[in-house]
Amino acid sequence: xxxxPQLFKTGARAGWANLSVELTPATVLGARIPRTVLQAIFFVxxxxxxxxIELARFALIGNMMHAAIFSCIVDMSIVIELxxxxxxxxxxxxxxxxxxxMMLGRSLAGYAEGLVRIVLxxxxxxxxxxMGIPAIDLLRAVPLFLVTAAAASALGWLSGAxxxxxxxxxxxxxxxxxxxxxxxxxxxxxxxxxxAIQWIGHALPMTHGLLAIRAVIDGATYSDVAGLMVSEIIIxxxxxxxxxxxxxHRLDVARQTGNIxxx
Amino acid sequence: xxxxxxxxxxxxxxTTTGTIRRTQKTVTAxxxxxxxxxxxxxxxxxxxxxxxxxxxTRILSTVLLPSSGRAExxxxxxxxxxxxxxxxxxxxxxxxxxxxxxxxxxxxxQYFADLYLVPPEVSRKRIPELLELVGLKDRAEERVEGxxxxxKQRLHIARGLINDPDVLFLDExxxxxxxxxxxxxxxxxxxxxxxxxxxxxxxxxxYEVDAxxxxxxxxxxxxxxxxxxxxxxxxLVANLEVVEVExxxxxxxxxxxxxxxxxxxxxxxxxxxxxxxxxxxxPGGVKYxxxxxxxxxxxxxxxxxxRQPTLEDAYVKLLGKDxxxx
Numbered sequence: 198x199x200x201x202p203q204l205f206k207t208g209a210r211a212g213w214a215n216l217s218v219e220l221t222p223a224t225v226l227g228a229r230i231p232r233t234v235l236q237a238i239f240f241v242x243x244x245x246x247x248x249x250i251e252l253a254r255f256a257l258i259g260n261m262m263h264a265a266i267f268s269c270i271v272d273m274s275i276v277i278e279l280x281x282x283x284x285x286x287x288x289x290x291x292x293x294x295x296x297x298x299m300m301l302g303r304s305l306a307g308y309a310e311g312l313v314r315i316v317l318x319x320x321x322x323x324x325x326x327x328m329g330i331p332a333i334d335l336l337r338a339v340p341l342f343l344v345t346a347a348a349a350s351a352l353g354w355l356s357g358a359x360x361x362x363x364x365x366x367x368x369x370x371x372x373x374x375x376x377x378x379x380x381x382x383x384x385x386x387x388x389x390x391x392x393a394i395q396w397i398g399h400a401l402p403m404t405h406g407l408l409a410i411r412a413v414i415d416g417a418t419y420s421d422v423a424g425l426m427v428s429e430i431i432i433x434x435x436x437x438x439x440x441x442x443x444x445x446h447r448l449d450v451a452r453q454t455g456n457i458x459x460x
Numbered sequence: 461x462x463x464x465x466x467x468x469x470x471x472x473x474x475t476t477t478g479t480i481r482r483t484q485k486t487v488t489a490x491x492x493x494x495x496x497x498x499x500x501x502x503x504x505x506x507x508x509x510x511x512x513x514x515x516x517t518r519i520l521s522t523v524l525l526p527s528s529g530r531a532e533x534x535x536x537x538x539x540x541x542x543x544x545x546x547x548x549x550x551x552x553x554x555x556x557x558x559x560x561x562x563x564x565x566x567x568x569x570q571y572f573a574d575l576y577l578v579p580p581e582v583s584r585k586r587i588p589e590l591l592e593l594v595g596l597k598d599r600a601e602e603r604v605e606g607x608x609x610x611x612k613q614r615l616h617i618a619r620g621l622i623n624d625p626d627v628l629f630l631d632e633x634x635x636x637x638x639x640x641x642x643x644x645x646x647x648x649x650x651x652x653x654x655x656x657x658x659x660x661x662x663x664x665x666x667y668e669v670d671a672x673x674x675x676x677x678x679x680x681x682x683x684x685x686x687x688x689x690x691x692x693x694x695x696l697v698a699n700l701e702v703v704e705v706e707x708x709x710x711x712x713x714x715x716x717x718x719x720x721x722x723x724x725x726x727x728x729x730x731x732x733x734x735x736x737x738x739x740x741x742x743p744g745g746v747k748y749x750x751x752x753x754x755x756x757x758x759x760x761x762x763x764x765x766x767r768q769p770t771l772e773d774a775y776v777k778l779l780g781k782d783x784x785x786x
């Protein structure tokens with residue numbers, strides 16, 4: 198356990214290095230910013246047309262969170278994917294360390310990217326739609342975002358572990374992203390969703406975190422939303438535990454079958 | 461204590477073919493392999509592609525489980541005691557993979573230092589030393605994706621040494637390198653051996669094991685064909701002379717005619733760019749050159765030389781036709 202901080206730090210540095218390679222002016226200005234902002238504008242516009250400024254505000258908060266959380270899922274799944282492409286899984290198998298804190302550290306880059314996406318959506322959409330959200334309320338939501346992002350990273354890790362033997366992990370991440378958009382109350386009030394969809398939403402990270410964030414932005418206290426955040430943490434822990442066991446199992450099987458290079 | 465003990469080790473793989481009607485096939489990669497390596501020894505495992513060299517290295521470095529038999533490294537069972545063994549061994553697999561391309565050379569080594577639980581105060585001192593040892597000190601801050609193949613290979617060596625292992629497994633470390641880079645790497649390996657490391661080296665380059673190793677095992681189709689010193693292996697062909705015939709278009713019939721010659725013990729065909737070089741092993745071979753050339757009629761012969769046998773010739777003799785892939 199005394200090696201955990203060092204492993205965490207090195208993992209965080211590696212995660213940032215992975216992300217920073219993709220942050221060129223061309224990718225940031227040509228894809229990352231437009232993709233995030235345009236998607237949010239699309240859904241907020243629909244909400245604005247359907248229900249005016251109140252519904253637009255609801256969709257804005259939902260879509261900024263979705264953009265951020267989705268990057269956490271994808272970034273964590275890519276961490277696993279990159280191990281495969283880099284051919285480093287055999288070394289991971291043979292390393293004496295517990296690589297859990299390393300993985301945890303590598304997920305941090307996703308949180309940072311998620312926060313940037315939130316800022317981007319706010320900077321572009323608030324003036325466009327003439328809305329205002331007090332900065333203090335947004336800042337109060339940041340800790341809740343970090344907890345929700347951690348839970349979502351666990352789902353990303355699980356997705357990466359499930360898809361490890363295949364070559365289409367990122368496609369599955371996209372499917373998860375759309376599923377969350379439909380089931381987690383991003384564009385519609387969660388309680389207004391059909392019961393079957395609510396049931397799915399309850400089992401996914403972000404649903405409870407998003408409810409809590411909406412409440413805090415609207416003036417609720419942390420204690421008001423404690424129950425929601427406990428649910429979010431429990432869901433994240435369950436996904437994390439399953440992901441951990443499955444990833445370890447995948448590596449054990451690879452050691453038996455010798456197919457680690459074929460992933 | 462013996463550094464490496466392998467007893468009747470076997471490993472087979474199941475492969476499948478077909479999409480709808482899947483057919484399973486079992487491939488034996490290692491078949492009843494036994495050998496020992498002494499502490500401080502530089503031991504070579506020589507064999508053609510697919511002989512089982514990498515499989516053996518992976519089992520010994522705890523990445524792969526054996527199907528049968530047992531293996532111990534530093535007195536620890538590679539299956540049962542893998543956790544205790546891992547901090548004490550290093551491994552370097554050939555090729556360009558196995559590194560984080562988006563990280564710098566230094567960050568790669570740091571990453572693995574942490575995974576091998578090297579204390580930060582030790583890694584701070586050791587990482588620059590290793591980068592110096594492998595000649596990457598000046599390029600350490602650059603991303604690995606910009607490294608040449610030789611630089612990546614040297615970084616692999618540095619990574620394999622980060623935990624100051626007692627036993628180092630090197631799986632074809634010079635594969636794909638240009639001659640100068642390969643020579644530099646061999647110097648590094650020799651230095652490590654001189655520093656007292658036990659090294660288990662696999663290669664399919666005869667001159668490499670001849671130059672570096674104290675003992676060598678020749679492996680083919682998962683079995684050890686012979687194990688001895690390079691000098692003893694060369695003794696296998698001490699009474700032979702080798703006739704090398706360089707030609708532009710030799711037919712398989714002509715090669716078979718040569719193989720049927722009563723004095724010929726082995727014929728190895730080496731394809732070098734546009735030409736084929738036939739290495740004909742025969743006692744007193746120089747006397748029979750006119751007969752050999754007569755059998756090769758129409759092969760467009762460019763050059764004929766005779767020479768004393770090398771370890772490569774012993775290898776050719778041991779493996780026969782299978783050596784052709786080398």
